[in-house]
Amino acid sequence: MTRLRFELLNTSGRGRRGRIFTAHGVVETPTFMPVGTAATVKAMTVDAVKATGAQIVLGNTYHLMLRPTAERIARLGGLHKFMNWEGPILTDSGGYQVMSLTALRKMSENGVTFRSHLDGSAHTLTPERSTEIQNLLDATITMAFDECTPYPATHEVAKQSMELSMRWAERSRKAFVARPGYGQFGIVQGSVYPDLRARSMDALIPMDFEGYAVGGLAVGEGQPIMFAVLDQTTPRLPVEKPRYLMGVGKPADLVGAVQRGIDMFDCVLPTRSGRTGQAFTRRGTVNIRNARHQDDPRPLDPDCTCPACSSYSRAYLHHLTRAGEILGAMLLTWHNIHYYQELMAGMRKAIEEDRLDSFAAEFHREQAAGDLAPWQ
Amino acid sequence: MTRLRFELLNTSGRGRRGRIFTAHGVVETPTFMPVGTAATVKAMTVDAVKATGAQIVLGNTYHLMLRPTAERIARLGGLHKFMNWEGPILTDSGGYQVMSLTALRKMSENGVTFRSHLDGSAHTLTPERSTEIQNLLDATITMAFDECTPYPATHEVAKQSMELSMRWAERSRKAFVARPGYGQFGIVQGSVYPDLRARSMDALIPMDFEGYAVGGLAVGEGQPIMFAVLDQTTPRLPVEKPRYLMGVGKPADLVGAVQRGIDMFDCVLPTRSGRTGQAFTRRGTVNIRNARHQDDPRPLDPDCTCPACSSYSRAYLHHLTRAGEILGAMLLTWHNIHYYQELMAGMRKAIEEDRLDSFAAEFHREQAAGDLAPWQ
Numbered sequence: 001m002t003r004l005r006f007e008l009l010n011t012s013g014r015g016r017r018g019r020i021f022t023a024h025g026v027v028e029t030p031t032f033m034p035v036g037t038a039a040t041v042k043a044m045t046v047d048a049v050k051a052t053g054a055q056i057v058l059g060n061t062y063h064l065m066l067r068p069t070a071e072r073i074a075r076l077g078g079l080h081k082f083m084n085w086e087g088p089i090l091t092d093s094g095g096y097q098v099m100s101l102t103a104l105r106k107m108s109e110n111g112v113t114f115r116s117h118l119d120g121s122a123h124t125l126t127p128e129r130s131t132e133i134q135n136l137l138d139a140t141i142t143m144a145f146d147e148c149t150p151y152p153a154t155h156e157v158a159k160q161s162m163e164l165s166m167r168w169a170e171r172s173r174k175a176f177v178a179r180p181g182y183g184q185f186g187i188v189q190g191s192v193y194p195d196l197r198a199r200s201m202d203a204l205i206p207m208d209f210e211g212y213a214v215g216g217l218a219v220g221e222g223q224p225i226m227f228a229v230l231d232q233t234t235p236r237l238p239v240e241k242p243r244y245l246m247g248v249g250k251p252a253d254l255v256g257a258v259q260r261g262i263d264m265f266d267c268v269l270p271t272r273s274g275r276t277g278q279a280f281t282r283r284g285t286v287n288i289r290n291a292r293h294q295d296d297p298r299p300l301d302p303d304c305t306c307p308a309c310s311s312y313s314r315a316y317l318h319h320l321t322r323a324g325e326i327l328g329a330m331l332l333t334w335h336n337i338h339y340y341q342e343l344m345a346g347m348r349k350a351i352e353e354d355r356l357d358s359f360a361a362e363f364h365r366e367q368a369a370g371d372l373a374p375w376q
Numbered sequence: 377m378t379r380l381r382f383e384l385l386n387t388s389g390r391g392r393r394g395r396i397f398t399a400h401g402v403v404e405t406p407t408f409m410p411v412g413t414a415a416t417v418k419a420m421t422v423d424a425v426k427a428t429g430a431q432i433v434l435g436n437t438y439h440l441m442l443r444p445t446a447e448r449i450a451r452l453g454g455l456h457k458f459m460n461w462e463g464p465i466l467t468d469s470g471g472y473q474v475m476s477l478t479a480l481r482k483m484s485e486n487g488v489t490f491r492s493h494l495d496g497s498a499h500t501l502t503p504e505r506s507t508e509i510q511n512l513l514d515a516t517i518t519m520a521f522d523e524c525t526p527y528p529a530t531h532e533v534a535k536q537s538m539e540l541s542m543r544w545a546e547r548s549r550k551a552f553v554a555r556p557g558y559g560q561f562g563i564v565q566g567s568v569y570p571d572l573r574a575r576s577m578d579a580l581i582p583m584d585f586e587g588y589a590v591g592g593l594a595v596g597e598g599q600p601i602m603f604a605v606l607d608q609t610t611p612r613l614p615v616e617k618p619r620y621l622m623g624v625g626k627p628a629d630l631v632g633a634v635q636r637g638i639d640m641f642d643c644v645l646p647t648r649s650g651r652t653g654q655a656f657t658r659r660g661t662v663n664i665r666n667a668r669h670q671d672d673p674r675p676l677d678p679d680c681t682c683p684a685c686s687s688y689s690r691a692y693l694h695h696l697t698r699a700g701e702i703l704g705a706m707l708l709t710w711h712n713i714h715y716y717q718e719l720m721a722g723m724r725k726a727i728e729e730d731r732l733d734s735f736a737a738e739f740h741r742e743q744a745a746g747d748l749a750p751w752q
Contacts, residue, residue: 039695043702045683068670068695076673076691084687275702294444297452307421311460315452319415319444326419326651326702 004141004183004210006242006263012356014234014261017348020211020242022140023181024080024088025055029242029263030347032254032340033058033090035271038067039083042271043329044337046084052306052334053341056088056140058266061133062097065123066116070136078138090266091139093130093172093187096148096247107147109164127171131184135177142184143213144172149191151219158191165189165215166203173207183210185244191216192225194232201236212237213244214262218253227256234261251280251343252367255360258347270340274333277321281339282366288332293318296375306338307331314375380517380559380586382618382639388732390610390637393724396587396618398516399557400456400464401431405618405639406723408630408716409434409466411647414443415459418647419705420713422460428682428710429717432464432516434642437509438473441499442492446512454514466642467515469506469548469563472524472623483523485540503547507560511553518560519589520548525567527595534567541565541591542579549583559586561620567592568601570608577612588613589620590638594629603632610637627656627719628743631736634723646716650709653697657715658742664708669694672751682714683707690751 006029010017020027034041034049036057041049049057059079064070073082079089098105098112105114111126130145146165149158169186176184186209190196204212214233217226230245237243244264245257254265270280277289281301288300296314304310308317308331320328343363350359382405386393396403410417410425412433417425425433435455440446449458455465474481474488481490487502506521522541525534545562552560562585566572580588590609593602606621613619620640621633630641646656653665657677664676672690680686684693684707696704719739726735 038699038701039692040701040703043706045703045706046687047683067699068691072671072691075671076689082689082692082695084692295448295451307423311422313452313458315444315448316415316458316460319458323414323443325414325416326705327416327421329702330419330421330706 002180003178004181006211006240008239010352010354012351012354013259015258015347015351015356016261016263017351018242018263020088021181022088022183023179024086024140027055027088028348030254030258030344030351031056031264032344033264033266034337034340035060035266035268036083036085036089037268038063039073039079041333041337043275043326043333044271048334049085049337050087052338053345054337056090057085059089059091059137059139060097061091061094061130061137062101064091064137065094065133066118066121070133074136074138080138088140089137090141091134091137091143092246093143093145094125094133095130095146098125099148099150109167111145127168128175131172131175140182141211142176142182144169144184144186144209146187146189146215148219149189149216151191151216151221153191155193155196158189158193158196162189162191162196162200166200169204169207173209185209185211185213187213187215187246188233188237189216192221192229197229197233198236201233205238209241211242211244211264213246215246217245218247218249218267223253223256226253227260230257230260230262237261251340252364254340254343255347255363258351259356259360270336271333274336275329277328277332279332280336281371282363283369283371284367286371288314288317289321290318292374298372298375300335301339302372304335304339304342306335308335378556379554380557382587382616384615386728386730388727388730389635391634391723391727391732392637392639393727394618394639396464397557398464398559399555400462400516403431403464404724406630406634406720406727407432407640408720409640409642410713410716411436411642411644412459412461412465413644414439415449415455417709417713419651419702419709420647424710425461425713426463428714429721430713432466433461435465435467435513435515436473437467437470437506437513438477440467440513441470441509442494446509450512450514456514464516465513466517467510467513467519468622469519469521470501470509471506471522474501475524475526485543487521487544503544504551507548507551516558517587518552518558520545520560520562520585522563522565522591524595525565525592527567527592527597529567531569531572534565534569534572538565538567538572538576542576545580545583549585561585561587561589563589563591563622564609564613565592568597568605573605573609574612577609581614585617587618587620587640589622591622593621594623594625594643599629599632602629603636606633606636606638613637627716628740630716630719631723631739634727635732635736646712647709650712651705653704653708655708656712657747658739659745659747660743662747664690664693665697666694668750674748674751676711677715678748680711680715680718682711684711
């Protein structure tokens, strides 16, 4: 087996139905990757994650390098064994968290020095170190180390940031240890500026990464700008490589991005929302903490087959959430990940049948219809 | 089917192997009931609870009457349906929590008035109201409303408290709505005084409860005194009724109490400890937060078949617990309940084979041997 390989099976408009072959199994795309920040998808067992249909999860280099450390995970046999997830794992490069979580950081051409948010200890991340850490973790897919350009940024700031990320991409690529069924993705930067995005792709594509991510989005620019950037970007990416939109998003973001040729997503939204009582359903978002649910014997979503919907009432989920019970977080997280996976499966089928746009129209119609009418 | 029925199958010394037939299924005794305070065994799905071998769970009248309220649970079809637990449920009477959780309470011959720890609202519990609440919850086993005598208590205080509880037991019994396969247990009080325990039993036994609990123990008196009270108490209880030691306990407490003729237990220890990193194993208790586990690739208990032990290292469980991850609470709770259920299953088998004392000796030998030696 050569490096990680992508097979494009069908298209529907710009939507792509594909398959990623990895050392840890096959990923059907478009795919959503649940976030397993600290070597666990929060509030879920791996069996539950698998049961939702998820095929690949994400791990966070920043969190894992600080605790329990990459070296420790390597000694224990790698991240797959550590967290008991046999399937593919994508790790981010740590760059995004360094920018967003740590106050005391110092950027240079070489990389970033920063202090841990846990104990204040000093650390350095460079393209080489980030790649080494991801290698120690045994990540199936390694991400190039980049600077996530803040939003908004002037053209000049965005240009310098993108150019730094491109130099870092080259160093990341050199540091990557190729292994059969493993791969490394480069990250397109350039903020909202089409010329910078184009130059970023011109720089990355010759490096021949196994896939390309679109970075620097979902940072506050809003869906119309995000979609506009995708419209300018994905047509210039190589068709034979998977495309990953980092940190996205809400269900409507996923649908629109798949329509714009994205194959992979990750986001904390379904897991984080599950811990605060917010559920995603085909009829839109439902805040189960709302008092209107307290006597409602109906399931959260009558058409959903997840355990939260098939075995429990809204009244019970409301009770658990109000009482701060862990089971509330467990069930709502499960539901949200299940819903996200069903949405992706629906899009995969729609692309196979070349009806992605009508799928999207039906999705928007259902979302707009809103939640079930109040129970009598 | 008549009221809940107990069948005594075997004995070994004073240890009893029995079977309780209820409207919601059979319970093999001796049994341990996981505590489902607020209509959930904390951090566990019902499937996980079932998978440990648990056959009956406990619900708390005090917590449920305040939130979501007994009336709401009744409207929603009862506690079994609400929490998706089809098996038997025993509910306590609320008396213990009123005494221990609420600051503003007022006792009278009639009952207790108190303020909710949640919102300060005023409530009254009487024998009639406690029994009505448990009926609304559809409890398989209803407990008589009693006063849990504080420890230590003078003979005079313990006498008056016990006598009040006996008058309340009579009122509770009258308020109980008999249904096929349902039952109500009376509670023996009398603190550490054999004459008071005897008078309590003399009062309760003519009321012909479907079972008898030993109350007022595990309140700080220590294991030797607790065992001494059991030695004086269980021989005077009717052999044809199940016996329940409330709020107990550590594994060694369970073994000693089964040797003294107890059939049923409940305790928050395995669930609460699971959320704070303490694990119960056949080699004693293990604090997984301890730094000695951080590089240990071995399972918590190599002889345990629970998911925490069969799929994860101590290093991983240590990491989860240190990182405050919900999965740590989920896995350790699962392990602890699994261990408790295995311990009970072991005792049931030992009684069947009339070797309970040698089982207990082996249990104590293993516990004393201590945890695995440090990993190299």
